Amino acid sequence: MRIFDPHIHMTSRTTDDYEAMFSAGVRALVEPAFWLGQPRTSVASFTDYFDSLIGWERFRAAQFGIRHHCTIALNPKEANDPRCREVLDVLPRYLAKDGVVAVGEVGYDSMTPEEDEVFTRQLALAIAHELPALVHTPHRDKLAGTRRTLDVVKESGIDPGHVLVDHLNEPTVGVVHESGCWMGFSIYPDTKMDEQRMVAILREYGTERMIVNSAADWGRSDPLKTYKTGLAMLDAGFTEADVDKVLWRNPVEFYGQSDRLVLDELPGFTPSADTFAGNSVLRGGGNT
Numbered sequence: 001m002r003i004f005d006p007h008i009h010m011t012s013r014t015t016d017d018y019e020a021m022f023s024a025g026v027r028a029l030v031e032p033a034f035w036l037g038q039p040r041t042s043v044a045s046f047t048d049y050f051d052s053l054i055g056w057e058r059f060r061a062a063q064f065g066i067r068h069h070c071t072i073a074l075n076p077k078e079a080n081d082p083r084c085r086e087v088l089d090v091l092p093r094y095l096a097k098d099g100v101v102a103v104g105e106v107g108y109d110s111m112t113p114e115e116d117e118v119f120t121r122q123l124a125l126a127i128a129h130e131l132p133a134l135v136h137t138p139h140r141d142k143l144a145g146t147r148r149t150l151d152v153v154k155e156s157g158i159d160p161g162h163v164l165v166d167h168l169n170e171p172t173v174g175v176v177h178e179s180g181c182w183m184g185f186s187i188y189p190d191t192k193m194d195e196q197r198m199v200a201i202l203r204e205y206g207t208e209r210m211i212v213n214s215a216a217d218w219g220r221s222d223p224l225k226t227y228k229t230g231l232a233m234l235d236a237g238f239t240e241a242d243v244d245k246v247l248w249r250n251p252v253e254f255y256g257q258s259d260r261l262v263l264d265e266l267p268g269f270t271p272s273a274d275t276f277a278g279n280s281v282l283r284g285g286g287n288t
């Protein structure tokens with residue numbers, strides 16, 4: 001199984017995670033810029049973080065045979081803090097850089113007027129830089145928030161094929177399917193969406209424009225949820241080609257619209273014997 005994880009926050013993960021991901025078949029990923037938990041008080045905290053995404057974390061991933069890309073944006077939560085507004089002015093500098101494959105995560109958190117303004121401005125930046133946009137949907141009032149998100153996307157004039165609407169579930173998938181945008185699903189250990197529900201959605205809607213991620217971060221999450229969704233698909237009768245489409249070809253097609261994906265094998269990388277040993281998830285699995 002080859003896997004492209006299109007949404008995972010590696011900054012908050014360990015080297016054991018990188019090794020387990022490589023063993024499971026993860027060869028490339030996208031790390032979206034996000035809220036770090038601790039509120040940031042100035043634009044300099046953002047630029048240091050953006051620099052670490054395009055520099056240090058890419059280097060760290062490469063040590064484990066994984067190609068690292070990122071998306072850059074002012075996230076919806078911090079859009080509400082006036083001290084962070086200046087971040088919008090430094091974004092063009094980052095959106096021009098190698099390895100930055102989309103504007104994101106943008107969208108709504110609490111659906112405030114500040115979030116409206118920041119979301120709209122960042123969609124305009126995506127259009128200006130000819131980049132796709134990764135759009136986060138709010139956790140509360142999810143269906144209303146998703147509808148409003150799609151209205152803003154439509155008004156912006158961005159091609160819906162350049163938009164990935166993420167963190168979807170059963171109530172919200174239908175409207176995004178109709179919109180022509182790509183549909184993203186974050187598979188979590190105990191909230192939002194699990195492997196079995198994901199398989200049911202793929203049965204109902206098919207595999208076109210469908211993207212699955214682990215969204216692993218600082219909270220309770222699992223960087224192998226992409227792999228486990230692949231196994232659940234195979235158990236449910238989907239073919240290896242279906243799994244490859246959802247876990248590799250779809251995210252590659254979506255983020256490939258940036259013309260900045262690098263997917264060839266890392267030169268000189270040979271996994272250590274340890275990489276394939278001692279991982280309880282993979283022991284006896286053999287589906288890599």
Ligand SMILES: [Zn+2]
Nearest residue numbers: 032034105215
């Ligand atoms: Zn995220």
